[in-house]
Amino acid sequence: MKIAKPKLTTIIKWITFLLITSAFIYLVIQNDDGEQAIDGPVTPDVPVAENTEEQDSEGAENEEVEQGEEQAEDIVPEQIEEEVAIEARAQIITEKRDEIDDHVFWIDNETYELYLKEENLSVILRDKQTGAVMYSTVKDPIDSNESWKNFTTSGVVMEYLVDTNIVVHRADMYSENPTKEIAKTDTGFIANIYYPELEIGFEVQVSLTNEGVTVDIPQESIEENSDRYKISGFYIYPFLGYSQLGERDGYMFIPDGSGALIHLKDNDGRYRQPYSEMVYGRNVGIDDPYVLSLFNDKDPFNDPENILAPVFGMVQTDAEIGYLGIIEEGEFSAQIEAYPSGAILPYNWITAKFIYRQVYNQPTSQDGGIMPVRQKNRNDFDIKIHYQFVSKNHANYMGLASTYRDYLLDNKLINQKTEEFKARVDFLGAEVEDGLLMKKDVVMTTFDEAQQILQHLQNDGVANMLSIYKGWQHKGLYGGLPVRSYRPESGLEKELALHELLDWSQTENINLFLYQDALRINMEELTQTRYKLMKKFNKRTHSDNVYGNVYQSFNYLNPASSVALLNNMKQEYQNEGVSQIALSGISNHLFSYSEGNQEFDRMATKNQYQDIIETYHQEFDLVLEQPFAYLWNETNAIIDLPTKSSDYVFTDEDIPFIALTLKGLVPMYAEYTNFQANQEEFFLQLVEQGLSPSFYITEEDPAALKNTNSSEIYSSQYERYREIIPSYYQELQAIHQYIEGARIIGHERFGSVTKVTYDNEVDIYVNYSDTEQEIDDQRIDGLSYKVVHSE
């Protein structure tokens, strides 16, 4: 053959040529971006934040869905002109009048008078004792667009969706020409609102109580006759207690984490966006998570704190009036929005928004194709919100906390529990890391070691302890998710079996709880399971990305499966004689989900969770990890109570609202001391808030966790904490003796010193500065505290 016998040199030439060309092609493909040519000399290359430009139009719409409302609002000119006329409405009206600012006197009781303007359902509330009044709508709205003008002057605003359009429209007391029928009742009025064009109607019931005002929208009163227009949500008296720029003194209270205050002031347009968070955390079943840009394969951000209690507040300290908004019904679909002045409008206002329907994104392809879909059914709830007013020397956040405490006690939402001081010493048992052939167990604390540690602590004077054993199950903390049977990790049972440890702890009077996450499931370890996974409304399985070293993400169990699992475990635990359980996951997560063709809202999830948790509470000694308010009565202690807020830019002050409310009612345990960078300040916070200390302990050096999913635990070795735990215990125990069972009635800050007053005449002063301070004739050393008991 001719081709078969060419000269060797020719072949070599050919091959080298081909090699070079292919290498060239490869390089060009590799260095594609290097080829960009530019005109002229080099200018600094400003990296443009990757935007939706490269996405198709659907993608762009998706973006809009995410921010939905904010975007719609952004169209409004946001900046406030300097020369806005301040309304200067009367803060105090000394006696009863027939009419205030077009509002006629409507009704009164022993403490309050209610004035109503029928045109827009606006109410004015006057405190009979002090004469302080609170307005609910703006009188002379500033120059803005029509939609916002109507919003600020309406008592109730409805949002609605048109077809599957993602833009939310608003209908208030002026827009969309509603018809109103107002009927007077014994305690207030009932207003029937109907929008003929939208074919939507509902009934607003307002009643005056001795505590303040209660507003209801019963679900059965809602009419939706159009297929095209559907209710999306409601704002109830969004402008109640509003103020313009810095005209009033006071603050708004947001229940972010421990609680935070936003002062009423002129922010010079610094904040563009409001505080806007769902009560009881984000709804992962509908809302898309933050678009995360990972930083070297890690999530560089800490999640913000959840809202644990469905409350918010507004206090005007100049007129000594304020209210606490308590969402009694509909809190599972409520969102708390607080606008510091300058975020869109020059007003400070705070409100709860109730969400009946949302639009979610239905992915249609692997690479980002998305279609918006409207939720099928309306979320199932009535709206009921109490505005409970405080005045005079109660017109402060302490007053709000007391109000909430009274509300909880009166409505049997929490019972007085015995409050014995204990130190919380949690253990991490086992974890897993990748091995050459299979996953390796990483044993951190065996049951025997745990016993010795507890024994040792007792000998050192830590008489009372509460301990949660995490990662006790087969395959450890994350490898063994969820706990499906009572099967302790064999590597932990070297000298002592788990039930022996449990028996021993009973005799030693140590509360040892077995930790169970009843929400997450590790599908990497369980290729098949009879438990169903939680699917979002878009029918995609939700995955909770943790970016760990072994497991990248976990899934959630379908609520019915969580219940089934827990029922099964209940048997197992009872058979094994386990009596103390710590539940997490379902105690602080709520979501909407879909199953087959059906959609379930958060209410459905909550109902299932609450039932099983109630059962557990009856059957076991149960503690819940950072529980939401609706579960506070089902737990014997609150674990991992946040000591601070999420530190939003617009918050001016953190307050320990939940601690102020619950101190003396239920034992509360702080987050772990281990991971605090400023441990002394953290200790002072425990003193201030009356929390019990918590430690996360392992026998082994946490360096062994480096390659596990718990790699964020960098400090836990017992050797390091063996002296710290007894010293914390003794100091806090000494304080506890003075305040046992007492409730907090005062909380004041004087610069760096905080004074906490208990109802048994004990004052605790905490000085956060490093120099000695003098308050009330008391000298408090730097970074120290002082307990004063006056008889």
Added chain:
Amino acid sequence: MTKIKNLIQVMLFVVLTFTLTSESVLANTAYKTFTEDGYGQYVETQTAYTVRETIVQLDDELFIQAQDMKIGKDGLIYIADTGNQRILVGTSTGELVQVIGEDILQRPTGIFLSHDDKLYVADEVAAKIFVFQLDGKLLQEFERPDSVLFGETANFIPQKVAVDRRDNIYIISSGNPNGIIQMNANTGEFIGYFAPNQTVVTPLTAFRKAIFTEEQLSRMLDIIPATATNINMDEKGLVYAVSQGENVEGIRKLNVAGQNILETTVYDDFPISVGLGSLDNIFVAGENGFIYEYTSEGNLLFVFGGQDDGRQRVGLFNKISAIALDEHDQIYALDPEKNQIQIFRPTEFADLVHTSLELYQNGDYAMSKEPWQEVIRLNGLFDFAYLGLGEAYFKEENYQEASEAFRQAKYKEGYSDAFWEVRNTWMREHIIYLVYILIGLVILRKLFSFLNKKYQWTHRIRNKVRARFRLKWWDDIVFMKNMIRHPLNSYYSIQHENKTGMLSTVIWILIFFMLFIAEKYFSGFIFRYVRDGEYTLGLDTGMFLGAFLLVISSLYLICTINDGEGKFQHIFSGFVYAFAPYFVFKPFLILISNVLTYNEAYLLYLANFIIYAWVAVLLYIMIKEINGYTNKETIKIILLTLFMILILLLLLFIVYILILQMIQFIISIINEGVYRFENR
């Protein structure tokens, strides 16, 4: 409550006192803080800095698009208020002290406070450097140098400026890739260009340079070195420069000669500003909101911060344009979009790390031991503390502890030195026993072979076994030893005497694979390239088998179409048996690598080189002998095989992409169908 009488006072004190300017706000930070482990990877650590305060205005003066900021010796903040064409001077509590350069400046983008208390301002629109007294009086102006050396077309658009103790001004001009402009502060004379960034010559650019025209070349981006984005100066006169761009050293610490004396393993992609702390620590801010703290030697201590993206939480940024530090090591970070300065203060933990570092850098190793141990107790994953601790032990000649600490720190050089000492001690103590054992072994062996000759033990056993089992596969396996001594004969035997079988070859492949894995994961710490706890067995297996199949099949196919005489089994066995040196010597190397240090590393490298060269020669012989080729043909076959492998890879890649596309397409159609169906 105002009058408290009849008090029973209970005084309880917190014993420790720390000198901190503390404010009561202690929040869960929005950002996580990371440090670098010994492998250059990020691990989470305690919060190192928390926001103490946010400054949005100095009295009533706001700043817009501010591009630079410096802190004076007196603690005053100087802000280049670029948008308002002035310099603002204020205190850290937000009070305005003075305004400098109004009606003079046009677009001040860079400022610097010199050692002799002058304020240098780089103005990019005026294209000048202005020098002010600190009270605001204009002293001097410098324009574009007219020196020939400056370059006729070179730009003079001053962005940033710095001045050293010898009165040299360093200017970064945008669009001037020649380097940092160096001028004399007294005369305004142009001295020269300083420390330009290097361009990296990739094969592609080399190729382009060869074929492109002048004009095309002049428009190419990557042959022009990136201009530095910012500079700063420490008290010793060392220049710190940060640069953005591909293949550029992000952070450089330059000596007088303009050489970089800093080694960093991790840095931001878009560094924008550099500041210096009290311990010569280097603070670098990335444009997208991350702040890095390095030691003076370039070890990353902390990185934190990030982009706000609507989170609206304190400590995050839309963008950073400048950072600066005050004498208390508080970090001031300027956000030109939010128009604010966030002041971060170190936490107790960061203070502890700094204390240890200070002792360590001053050579007080013994003193630094205690605080380093405290750091480790607080954070067992803080590898830099182990490094410091290791150095301390090493200086104490406590080599065992030192080697353990260095091992924790994954610091190979240190570990090597410490281990050398440990081994040395061990050797000194045990060498005599080793010699005994060696002598004993030699005697035993002699004795055995003597007796064996006499009684023929092995021979008899072998015959017995052979007679009973006829273990051909065992002989095939053992045949490997012939490859070492007589490669040519052995290949002849493989081809013509059927000396190997499929089974034996497969067994050898398995052994090959195990050795490969053992080398990867069980070599000595110093010579291993995978991290602790990193196991990618699936990938390894895939790669190994894939590569093996690819090479074998390509080789066989090319041989068959080129009149090769070898059958597949011959080529297959021959190929595997060519790795004989690898099989024989690699296990020893893997073992021995566990007790070698860098001092003897060359031994290992040499041994490896010999093994691979030997294998290459055997492979060559194999192809030649089994197929009966001439030398020329053999080379041709090898080149052809390589080419085929390349083409095959390309093909596989294309097929993979196409299949992926198809799957995505089908999924999209199904999803869309379901959606349409459900939302009819």
